[in-house]
Amino acid sequence: MTTVTLQNLRKEFGDVVAVKGIDLEIEDGEFLVIVGPSGCGKSTTLRLLAGLEATTGGRIEMDERDVTGVEPKDRNVAMVFQNYALYPHMTGRRNITFGMKSSGDFTDEEIERRVEDAAETLDIVDLLDRKPEAMSGGERQRVALGRAIVRDPDAFLMDEPLSNLDAKLRIQMRAELARLHSALETTTVYVTHDQTEAMTLGERVVVMNDGQIMQVDEPQALYDFPANRFVAEFIGDPAMNMIPVDIEDGRAVHDAFTLPLPSVDEPASTDRNGAGDAPLGDTQRAVLGIRPEDFHLPDARSDDGLPRIDAEVNVREPLGDSLLLHCSIGATSCNIQAAPRTAVRAGETVSVTYDPARLHLFDAETGDAFYHSESHHSTDEQVLSRASK
Numbered sequence: 001m002t003t004v005t006l007q008n009l010r011k012e013f014g015d016v017v018a019v020k021g022i023d024l025e026i027e028d029g030e031f032l033v034i035v036g037p038s039g040c041g042k043s044t045t046l047r048l049l050a051g052l053e054a055t056t057g058g059r060i061e062m063d064e065r066d067v068t069g070v071e072p073k074d075r076n077v078a079m080v081f082q083n084y085a086l087y088p089h090m091t092g093r094r095n096i097t098f099g100m101k102s103s104g105d106f107t108d109e110e111i112e113r114r115v116e117d118a119a120e121t122l123d124i125v126d127l128l129d130r131k132p133e134a135m136s137g138g139e140r141q142r143v144a145l146g147r148a149i150v151r152d153p154d155a156f157l158m159d160e161p162l163s164n165l166d167a168k169l170r171i172q173m174r175a176e177l178a179r180l181h182s183a184l185e186t187t188t189v190y191v192t193h194d195q196t197e198a199m200t201l202g203e204r205v206v207v208m209n210d211g212q213i214m215q216v217d218e219p220q221a222l223y224d225f226p227a228n229r230f231v232a233e234f235i236g237d238p239a240m241n242m243i244p245v246d247i248e249d250g251r252a253v254h255d256a257f258t259l260p261l262p263s264v265d266e267p268a269s270t271d272r273n274g275a276g277d278a279p280l281g282d283t284q285r286a287v288l289g290i291r292p293e294d295f296h297l298p299d300a301r302s303d304d305g306l307p308r309i310d311a312e313v314n315v316r317e318p319l320g321d322s323l324l325l326h327c328s329i330g331a332t333s334c335n336i337q338a339a340p341r342t343a344v345r346a347g348e349t350v351s352v353t354y355d356p357a358r359l360h361l362f363d364a365e366t367g368d369a370f371y372h373s374e375s376h377h378s379t380d381e382q383v384l385s386r387a388s389k
């Protein structure tokens with residue numbers, strides 16, 4: 001049972017401030033993913049948690065115990081790294097048990113029992129007597145996980161553990177990790193720069209940028225209700241289109257179109273990232289966010305009452321399961337995702353509509369979201385089901 005709390009956590013390396021005072025509450029048994037671009041401070045945060053770096057400021061608690069200055073070995077956490085860090089001259093078994101014997105914390109029988117259990121769980125019984133050179137990348141990573149599991153730590157800290165694996169194996173190991181977590185229910189903090197990995201693995205996801213936390217939420221909520229432009233553009237692939245507009249009388253006005261903004265008056269939306277009850281009456285500059293998949297090429301005869309927007313197709317990219325159109329809407333570049341095999345050529349102008357429930361508005365200066373046309377939390381059910389567990 002381990003909750004982890006970070007309070008105003010800060011790390012400086014000389015002039016570089018890698019972590020700029022972050023607050024975070026990690027629940028007992030939670031699988032929390034930290035995602036963000038290269039250099040944003042993910043690994044540093046994890047290393048502070050492990051005690052491998054000393055903090056410059058702030059506090060780390062595990063189960064309400066202040067561990068800020070505590071040695072790594074006294075924190076009972078297990079790290080798993082990208083480069084497995086297995087000893088090449090030792091067998092899988094020795095790699096897994098290395099350090100356990102000398103620590104004196106475990107009897108030989110206890111070590112043996114734990115290795116057998118972990119090997120069973122990870123399906124690596126056959127690898128125990130092999131050296132790393134005779135294992136594939138995925139097998140090595142399993143052994144590295146085994147080394148973490150046998151310690152029965154209070155928390156797993158994983159830093160891009162799958163990024164050395166090829167795409168297919170990564171997907172397979174992702175499922176393994178999810179299965180492992182539901183079996184062990186150990187608090188896990190998992191760092192990645194891959195948003196797909198973050199979305200598929202995380203029960204909650206922390207989006208970091210430039211040493212700061214941009215948003216913490218469940219994966220679907222990050223996609224549906226991004227708190228700011230950074231999250232909106234980071235989560236989702238291809239990225240959300242950002243279209244400069246003026247807001248006038250509850251409408252978004254662009255050189256090439258005017259579209260109505262459905263009114264959002266349910267109080268439920270106000271607690272979602274502060275966006276909601278937006279003062280859409282006042283004229284102001286803003287950035288309208290529409291995801292490529294929320295544009296549609298309607299049937300010419302369909303009458304959905306929505307305004308049509310003219311988009312000139314510059315480049316068409318067939319992706320197999322969809323067709324990505326790089327377009328110009330007036331002077332703004334936009335990506336539009338169409339059905340595969342849609343008969344559209346570069347140079348043509350298409351007339352598109354959009355999903356009115358999937359509009360986002362961001363402050364032109366700060367980039368903070370102040371309006372999502374979808375007012376309901378799509379994650380309500382998940383939250384309830386978790387709360388009732």
Ligand SMILES: Nc1ncnc2c1ncn2[C@@H]1O[C@H](COP(=O)(O)OP(=O)(O)OP(=O)(O)O)[C@@H](O)[C@H]1O
Nearest residue numbers: 013016017018037038039040041042043044045193
């Ligand atoms: N030991 C160090 N000395 C000086 N600067 C460091 C040190 N470790 C990290 N940094 C700097 O701190 C910042 C955050 O680094 P960090 O390794 O935490 O990023 P990251 O989010 O893990 O990136 P990546 O996705 O590339 O692994 C970077 O600017 C990095 O250059």
Ligand SMILES: [Mg+2]
Nearest residue numbers: 042043044159
């Ligand atoms: Mg890193």
